[in-house]
Amino acid sequence: MRKIFILILVLSWGLSVSQDYPADQLDIEFHKKKRLEVINRMPSNSVAVIFSNPVRNRANDVEYIYHQDPDFYYLTGNPEPHSVLLLFSEPFQGTQEILFVQPHHARQELYNGPRLGVEGAKEKLGFKVAYENTEFKALQIPFQEFDSVLFFDFKNDVRDEIYASGDLYDLMNQFKAKAGIPQDYNSMIAGIYEEIRNLEPGEREAYKKRLAQMSEQIPLLQQNEIIQNFIKAEGSLEQEIVAGNILPSPNNFNTQKIQQIMTDLREIKEPQEIDLLRKAVYISCMGQVEVMKAMHPGMSETEIQGIQEYVFKKYGSEYEGYPSIVGAGHNGCVLHYIKNDKLKVGDELVLMDLGAEYHGYTADVTRTIPANGKFTPEQKAIYDLVYQAQEESFKICKPGETIRETTTISRQVIADGLIKLGIIADASEVGRYFPHGVSHHIGLDVHDRGNYTTFEKDMVLTVEPGIYIPENSPCDPKWWGIAVRIEDDVLITEDGYELLTAFAPRSTKEIEAMMAQPSIFDSYSLPPLEDALKD
Structure with a gap:
C-alpha cells in the first residue's frame, strides 16, 4: 500500500505542475514525422535499433545530469535513459515502430522524479506500441532474417545497473544475443x-x-x-x-546506413528547430552582451563564465551546449580551453566561446574583447584581420556554394594579412596560427550532423575564423598571447543567409561602444571569502 501511495503522489505532482513547464519544445508530430522519414529511407526488409544514451557517473553515487542521445531524442522525444527504439521498413507484428521505456518504480520516482512509463510513451510521445524495457528480452524478433540490421556503434561506457533489470546494459547485451553480434563488435x-x-x-x-x-x-x-x-x-x-x-x-x-539517414535528415532544419535555434542563439548573444558591459580587468575567467551562464539560466536554457571556454591572453590560444581558472584577466584580450542549449538545440557563439574596454593597436590589427576573413566567408553562405570554401577563403585572407604584418613569411605557414576549419552545423549537437558538401536552404552553421599566437611563437613578441576568434551562426535562406548572431556586437568599434555602457552587475558585490570566514 505504501508503494502505491508514493506512486500516486509522484504522478499527481507531475500532473499538478505540468502547466508550469515549457510549451515550446518539439511536439509529438515532429518526432512522428521524423520516424516515418527514417522508415521510408531504410532498405527493404530491414530493422533499425536505436538506443538511448548511457547514464554517466560523476563520482561515487553521483551521476552527471542526464542528457539524451540526440538521434534518439530526434526520433522519440523521450528524455529518459534505459530505452530503445525499433523501426521496421515493413510492418512487423502489425507495426513499424516499437519503443521500450523504463517501468514505473515508486521509490526511484520519489528520489528522481516521475517516469513516463508505457502509458506516458503512448500519450505524451505518440507511440501506439510501447513496452517496459524489461520486456525486450522476451520479444521474439528474427534479426537473422532481415537483410539489414541497422544500428549505431555501441557506447563503451555503459554500466550495469545491478539493481535494475532492463537497463541499457541489459538492452544492448540482449540485442547482441538476439542478432548474433559479437560482444567485441566494432x-x-x-x-x-x-x-x-x-x-x-x-x-x-x-x-x-x-x-x-x-x-x-x-x-x-x-x-x-x-x-x-x-x-x-x-x-x-x-x-x-x-x-x-x-x-x-x-x-x-x-552501422553506416543509419548514420547516413540521420545525417541527411538532421542537416536540414525544420521550422520548429529553427525557432529553437533562434532562441538559443539570442540567449547566447545576450550573455555576450552582458559580459561586454560588465567586463573589467579584475574579473576572473570563472566569473565571466558565471555571468554568461547566469543569463542562459535566466532565459530558461537547461544546459550549456558544450563546456564553456573563457580564455584570457595566452589561454585563448588553447582552442578548447575549459579550465577557466585565471584569477584576473588583466588588460588582455578575452576569448569567450559559449553556447546556450535551449530545449535540446545549441548555439555556438564566440566573441573576443579587451578586458579594459579598448583594443591595443596590435590586438586591433589581429582582430580586424579575423573580422575581414569572416566578412569574406559570409559572401559565399548561400545555396549551391561549397561549405568548406569558407575555410579556404578565410585562410587566404588571414595568410595575406599575417604576411603583411610580418608574422609569417609565406602562406604555407598560416596553419601555425589558424589551425581549424571555419564552418560546422549546429542543432541538437554543437557539431551537428552534416554531409559538408554544399549549402542548402534551412541549414544552420557557424562561420568562425580565428588567429592564435601563443607565447614564444617565431614572430615579434608584441604579438604573443593574442588570440582572436569571431564565431557567428547563420541560417541559409533561399538566396543567401541570415546572421542569427547579429545582436552581439562584432566589430571593434561596436564592441568598445558596448563595453562603455553601464552594467546591471556594476553594483553587485560579495564580501571577500577570507573576510567572510573570519566571522
Missing part, C-alpha cells in the same frame, strides 16, 4: 573488413598504405591481427585474406 573494424572484401587487385597496395597510416594513429588497428597481417601480406596470404577465408563471415549488420 563498426570501424567491420567496415575495414568489408572494404578489404571488395577491393579490386589494383587497389590493394594503396589501401594497405592507407591502413598503415591509420594504424599509426589508432591503437585498435595496431592490435588487430587480421588487419596487420593484411598490411604486410603478399602472395598466397593476401589472396586468402581478400577471398574472405581469414576474414569473419559476412553478416547483415549495418
Whole structure:
C-alpha cells in the first residue's frame, strides 16, 4: 500500500505542475514525422535499433545530469535513459515502430522524479506500441532474417545497473544475443573488413598504405591481427585474406546506413528547430552582451563564465551546449580551453566561446574583447584581420556554394594579412596560427550532423575564423598571447543567409561602444571569502 501511495503522489505532482513547464519544445508530430522519414529511407526488409544514451557517473553515487542521445531524442522525444527504439521498413507484428521505456518504480520516482512509463510513451510521445524495457528480452524478433540490421556503434561506457533489470546494459547485451553480434563488435573494424572484401587487385597496395597510416594513429588497428597481417601480406596470404577465408563471415549488420539517414535528415532544419535555434542563439548573444558591459580587468575567467551562464539560466536554457571556454591572453590560444581558472584577466584580450542549449538545440557563439574596454593597436590589427576573413566567408553562405570554401577563403585572407604584418613569411605557414576549419552545423549537437558538401536552404552553421599566437611563437613578441576568434551562426535562406548572431556586437568599434555602457552587475558585490570566514 505504501508503494502505491508514493506512486500516486509522484504522478499527481507531475500532473499538478505540468502547466508550469515549457510549451515550446518539439511536439509529438515532429518526432512522428521524423520516424516515418527514417522508415521510408531504410532498405527493404530491414530493422533499425536505436538506443538511448548511457547514464554517466560523476563520482561515487553521483551521476552527471542526464542528457539524451540526440538521434534518439530526434526520433522519440523521450528524455529518459534505459530505452530503445525499433523501426521496421515493413510492418512487423502489425507495426513499424516499437519503443521500450523504463517501468514505473515508486521509490526511484520519489528520489528522481516521475517516469513516463508505457502509458506516458503512448500519450505524451505518440507511440501506439510501447513496452517496459524489461520486456525486450522476451520479444521474439528474427534479426537473422532481415537483410539489414541497422544500428549505431555501441557506447563503451555503459554500466550495469545491478539493481535494475532492463537497463541499457541489459538492452544492448540482449540485442547482441538476439542478432548474433559479437560482444567485441566494432563498426570501424567491420567496415575495414568489408572494404578489404571488395577491393579490386589494383587497389590493394594503396589501401594497405592507407591502413598503415591509420594504424599509426589508432591503437585498435595496431592490435588487430587480421588487419596487420593484411598490411604486410603478399602472395598466397593476401589472396586468402581478400577471398574472405581469414576474414569473419559476412553478416547483415549495418552501422553506416543509419548514420547516413540521420545525417541527411538532421542537416536540414525544420521550422520548429529553427525557432529553437533562434532562441538559443539570442540567449547566447545576450550573455555576450552582458559580459561586454560588465567586463573589467579584475574579473576572473570563472566569473565571466558565471555571468554568461547566469543569463542562459535566466532565459530558461537547461544546459550549456558544450563546456564553456573563457580564455584570457595566452589561454585563448588553447582552442578548447575549459579550465577557466585565471584569477584576473588583466588588460588582455578575452576569448569567450559559449553556447546556450535551449530545449535540446545549441548555439555556438564566440566573441573576443579587451578586458579594459579598448583594443591595443596590435590586438586591433589581429582582430580586424579575423573580422575581414569572416566578412569574406559570409559572401559565399548561400545555396549551391561549397561549405568548406569558407575555410579556404578565410585562410587566404588571414595568410595575406599575417604576411603583411610580418608574422609569417609565406602562406604555407598560416596553419601555425589558424589551425581549424571555419564552418560546422549546429542543432541538437554543437557539431551537428552534416554531409559538408554544399549549402542548402534551412541549414544552420557557424562561420568562425580565428588567429592564435601563443607565447614564444617565431614572430615579434608584441604579438604573443593574442588570440582572436569571431564565431557567428547563420541560417541559409533561399538566396543567401541570415546572421542569427547579429545582436552581439562584432566589430571593434561596436564592441568598445558596448563595453562603455553601464552594467546591471556594476553594483553587485560579495564580501571577500577570507573576510567572510573570519566571522
